[in-house]
Amino acid sequence: METFCKECGHQLITGNNICVNCGNQVIQPKRVKKYKKKEKMYFGITVGIISIIIGFSMWANSYFSQESTGKRFAEAISEKNTESLTKLVVHQDGSPIIAMEAEALVKLLVKEGKRSIEDYYSIQPNGKFLGVFQKHQVEMVDQFAYVEGTVEPLSFRFNKEKVKEEDRGEDFVLMGPLSPGIYDLETKFENDFGSGVTTSEIYLWNVEGEPSWIQLELPFSEVVFELENYSTAMKKASVLINETEILINSNGATDPIGPIMLDGTQKAKLVVEYPWGKVESENIGINSDYQFLTASFLTKNQETEVANLLLQFGEELAQAKAANSTDVFTTITEDNVEIIQNHILNGNSYNNLLYSGQFEEMSMDANILGLLEHIPGIKVNAELLYKEADYYLEDTPEFVSKSYPFLFELTYDEQEKKWLVQSEDKWNTVQNATHVLKGSNTLYEPDQETIKTAKVDIIKEEIEYFMGRFLYASVDAINNNSMSFVEYLMTKDGPSLKETTDYIANMKEKGITQILLSFSVDKVEEKETDVWQVAYTAEYRTFYPDKETIKKFKTVSIVKKVDGQWLADELISTDEI
Known part of the structure; x- marks a missing residue:
């Protein structure tokens, strides 16, 4: 664009400040560059970014400052905001606490008040935000939980979360770090002998950061089982726990085994092998570190077998007395033949008495059992009921009911796989019969030969x-x-x-x-x-x-x-x- 002197109108030379025609001093207007529309847009964006950076920098320096962090921590505590606490609070190594720790911290604050943690935290620099801005966070005094004793079968969860084990030995475990707080501790016992769980509330609240000792409420220990009625007549005796067999030794007890839960939830079975077969107990709750056991000698089926034997014996005894002969017996041993002849049959013979009678009933108490010492067999209390008469040859029989309570000794013939009556001694009346069987009520009388x-x-x-x-x-x-x-x-x-x-x-x-x-x-x-x-x-x-x-x-x-x-x-x- 051309310019002219305002005094003489002569055309000015570009760049001169004095008119060469009249000498008048002039000021030439600067030439303004015209920007294109795209250039203007880029310029605006640049200015905006710079403004944002400046503003963000001011916010970041303020938000992550020590003062702002303290305020935000106080707000999170007041509001019991566990999510905010997980962002604000860290361990002493700078690692953030997790949600369950925040929950425990809030629980402590609710129960003990805000002042309960005044000495447990400090606001410390902790890294850079975006690698540029100094960041402050709330650093808590690390807490550790210490358990002493047999810990091998134990695992622990704090507020349902597994916690890092700082150290573990045969008889201790140290867990942490954790935030101060009140935790729901779940202690789980698990090994080959069973499992169990207990829960308890624990405080981790030690300003010095010393480990907090935890008193276990889970009852478990090594256990010795003693068989109170152990006998050498037992071929083998053992305790069965979850398919694990523990032998009972010749002293009638096991070696210490376990550890095992002692709250009764863990069950054991006593298994004893006799010449007549294996007898298993019902499940037995384990509740002591020295557990006494009592063996059963017969299964239910074997009890029935013995009861039927005694029923048959009772029938044969009436026959034998009527015939005054032991030839009818199929249920007794050879030794018992002589016993019955001398102690039962000969009594009538010596007194010249005849016998007529019928066998009415056999009652047996399977709860009163014992083992024979030197031969395979058992002792059992049973009672035989008859309607009978002892009379002289010239008399008419007068029948009366009469019962004979015996302590029977029964032997087991392993080769023939059957029971036999070894002896019968007078005993107490059966009070609590477990088996009552009816006799035939057949009348047995002396034959002509008798x-x-x-x-x-x-x-x-x-x-x-x-x-x-x-x-x-x-x-x-x-x-x-x-x-x-x-x-x-x-x-x-x-x-x-x-x-x-x-x-x-x-x-x-x-x-x-x-x-x-x-x-x-x-x-x-x-x-x-x-x-x-x-x-x-x-x-x-x-x-x-x-x-x-x-x-x-x-x-x-x-x-x-x-x-x-x-x-x-x-x-x-x-x-x-």
Whole structure:
């Protein structure tokens, strides 16, 4: 653009401040550059960014300042804002606390008040914001939790979160760092023997940062199991916990095992192997570090098997008493045959009694059991009920109910796999029967052979009494040289009268006397009506003029019953033993 002097109008030369025509001093206008629209936009953006940076820098320096951080911490505490606390609060190593720590901190503040943490924090520089601006955060005194004891099977959660273990040994664990606070501590026990969980509230609130000792409320320990009724009759005994088998030793106890929970939630089974099979207990709650156990001797099925055996024995006993014979038994051992014969059957025989009866009921208390010591078997209390009568041959039986409580000893035949009654002793009445079984109520009576035997026994008893009188009277006749002592016990027409008269005369001539030491009737046999052959054994002390002897003789004689009286009739034989 051209310019001219305002005084003379002459055209000015560009760049000169004086008109060359008139010398007038002039000021030429500067030339203003015109910007394009795009250039103007870039310029505006640049100016805006610079303004933002300046403003952000002012905000950042203010927001992350020590003063602002303190204010924001105070607001977060007042509002119980755990999210803000996780952004503001750090451990002493600068790492931020997590949500569960913020919750514990708030819980402490609620319970103990804001002043409770005055000595537990400070506002410290902690890194750069965006690598430029100094950042301040609230640094808490680190807290640590310390657990002492058997910790191998334990794990811990604070407010449901697992916490770093700072250190762990065989008998301790140190956990942290954590923010000061009140935590819900979950302690979990878990190993091969079981698991358990307990929760408790703990304070981590130590201004010095010393570890806080935690008292465990989870009951666990190593455990010894003792079998109170251990017996060498047991082939094997063990404790079973979660499929883990722990053997019971020859002293009746296990070695210490575990640790195991002792609150009763952990269960154990006692497993005992007997010659008759394996017997497992119900689940047993473990609640002591020295746990006593009591073994069962039979399973429910085995109890039923034993009860059925005793039921059959009761039936056979009635049969045996009626027949006066042990031949009917299938339920007893060979040793018991003699016991029953001597202690049960012979009682009636000695008294010349017959038996009729029916077996009504067997009751057994399976809770009263014991093991035999030297042979495989058990003891069991059972009671047998009968309706029965003991009576003489000439009487009519009068039936009464009678019960027989026994302590049975039963042996187990491993080869035959069956139980047998070894013995039966009188015992207490069954008070709490676990098994009650009905008998057949079949009436068992003496058969003809039994009746015949009973008759013979009666005769034998009569003859035995007579022979005693006769032998003692014979000795008196010899010693007094007089038949009057014995002849009234002899038939008038039998050979014995003359034989005895001659014998007494012979003894007198030789100066011999005698004493009858003992005698027994061995056998009686009916030859015909009221005529019986008697075999007996007698022992004599004989006095000669120059010596004395003791000798035994086995003699066979014939006796007769005449007018209801027994009389000696004939000497068949006599032999020195």
